[in-house]
Amino acid sequence: MNLDEPAARRRLTGYIARATGKRTATIVALERMSGGAVQENWALDVELDGELQHWVLRTDAQATVRESLTRAQEFTVLEVAHAANVFAPEPLYLCEDLAVTGRAFFIMRRLPGVAAGHKVTRDSQLVADPARLARELAANLARLHEIRPSHPQLGFLKTMLARDNIAHYRSYLDTLPDAHPVLEWGLRWCELNAPAREETTFIHRDYRTGNYLVHNGSLAGVLDWEFPAFGNPLEDVGWLCARCWRFARPDLIVGGIAALEDFLAEYERASGRTVTPRDLNYWQVMAHLRWAVIALQQSGRHLSGTEPSLELALTGHIVGELELEILNLTRSYLKNT
Amino acid sequence: MNDRPNARELLAISHATFTAEILPALPEKLRYTGLMIANALAIARREIEAGDAPARAEFERLCVLFSDGPRELAGDALAVAVADYNHRLANEIRAGRFDQEERAVLLEHLRRTTGAKLAISNPKALNAK
Incomplete structure (x- = not known):
């Protein structure tokens, strides 16, 4: 499918008229948005009976990542998150009829704001009160973690607790031609230090700077709902606080925007959980392991020759940086020592 | 030439x-x-x-870690030998060999290997912190 083709646009216009039940629907603008190696996002402006709507059309890119949800599942996740008062784009219409554009897609409301990590962490005009933004991220994450595995609409999500993650990453490393001793060390450390008991909630699994929109200094919405699961809620906390997602400000633990206390006090208050330094350290290690595995998968897409890409190729070269952080974070806490 | x-x-x-x-x-x-x-x-x-220097240094450390005598290797033979050792190392880490007494030796080796890798792929990360 190519949404730049007039025929595809005509079919899309017809679909929108049917889906909305309006008499006239006109596509005013349809432009590919930046980012999204896995999914394509298109900024879509539509006039419905004379009223202008700002939407995003989200569809599969050519290459699919095996861990990603289908568009229909992602649409359901957005519905559930939205109903739970989590800041997220409101999902509007799901189209699984391949006759329209050739691929499944859904339409959601377009939120205002800036997401780019290097801007959010660098531009103090954008985030006038970083501590407040950190509290908003915390309260929002606590609301998200109130969604439980018993939710009737989310039966398709898998459960990934600490040991499931370890097994999953090991099974992936076992498919690679080269061994990765630092990652093996990190996984062994995580195995030895795995929490005895874990709470299981809905988790976003990509809740980080770069994936949320900041508008007028406030959290406008969280994006990229393609990798959620049921798991340990602290996995999301570790991911948000991992060094690899701090962009221009590695000194600011919470996503390169704020100090830990700014976030943690509010998360603990809103969720009723206690996050110890040991918990945080553990899930920061897991975050770097996960990102390293994803980076290896991405460079593998280039190396296999199926998807030659300079960006994917260079992703292979960030593994060393992630390994260094894993070594820095695993100096203590080994059980029985 | x-x-x-x-x-x-x-x-x-x-x-x-x-x-x-x-x-x-x-x-x-x-x-x-x-x-x-x-x-x-x-x-x-x-x-x-x-050039070969990082692989040779890694190989020498791996020889010590596995109590093997030093060998003079270069080029592809060196790369294969390092890859073989790393498979063995990965397996033994997973099996728990380095959980206790040998942990410090392992971490020192991994730190050097990672440092050598970053000196090529991202020297800035090496100097950070």
């Missing part, structure tokens, strides 16, 4: 010229791609400059 400048020298001057003349002239839309090309050229140059 090919004429000079050699691969390292050609990469060095390509990187310098690209950074000085092409990158500033690129429109905003292509800037990220330009930065990626500059980065890739720099990594390739550093890898060629380092």
Whole structure:
């Protein structure tokens, strides 16, 4: 499918008229948005009976990542998150009829704001009160973690607790031609230090700077709902606080925007959980392991020759940086020592 | 033997010229791609400059870790030997050999290997913190 083709646009216009039940629907603008190696996002402006709507059309890119949800599942996740008062784009219409554009897609409301990590962490005009933004991220994450595995609409999500993650990453490393001793060390450390008991909630699994929109200094919405699961809620906390997602400000633990206390006090208050330094350290290690595995998968897409890409190729070269952080974070806490 | 400048020298001057003349002239839309090309050229140059030395140092440490005597290897044979050792190392880490007494020795080795890798792929990360 190519949404730049007039025929595809005509079919899309017809679909929108049917889906909305309006008499006239006109596509005013349809432009590919930046980012999204896995999914394509298109900024879509539509006039419905004379009223202008700002939407995003989200569809599969050519290459699919095996861990990603289908568009229909992602649409359901957005519905559930939205109903739970989590800041997220409101999902509007799901189209699984391949006759329209050739691929499944859904339409959601377009939120205002800036997401780019290097801007959010660098531009103090954008985030006038970083501590407040950190509290908003915390309260929002606590609301998200109130969604439980018993939710009737989310039966398709898998459960990934600490040991499931370890097994999953090991099974992936076992498919690679080269061994990765630092990652093996990190996984062994995580195995030895795995929490005895874990709470299981809905988790976003990509809740980080770069994936949320900041508008007028406030959290406008969280994006990229393609990798959620049921798991340990602290996995999301570790991911948000991992060094690899701090962009221009590695000194600011919470996503390169704020100090830990700014976030943690509010998360603990809103969720009723206690996050110890040991918990945080553990899930920061897991975050770097996960990102390293994803980076290896991405460079593998280039190396296999199926998807030659300079960006994917260079992703292979960030593994060393992630390994260094894993070594820095695993100096203590080994059980029985 | 090919004429000079050699691969390292050609990469060095390509990187310098690209950074000085092409990158500033690129429109905003292509800037990220330009930065990626500059980065890739720099990594390739550093890898060629380092040559066999990082692999040889890693191999020597692995020989000690596995109580094997030193061997003189180069080129593909060296790469294969390092890869074989690393498979063994990965398996033994997973099996728990380094959980206790040998942990410090392992971490020292991994730290050096990672340092050598970053010296090529991202020297800035090595100096951070």
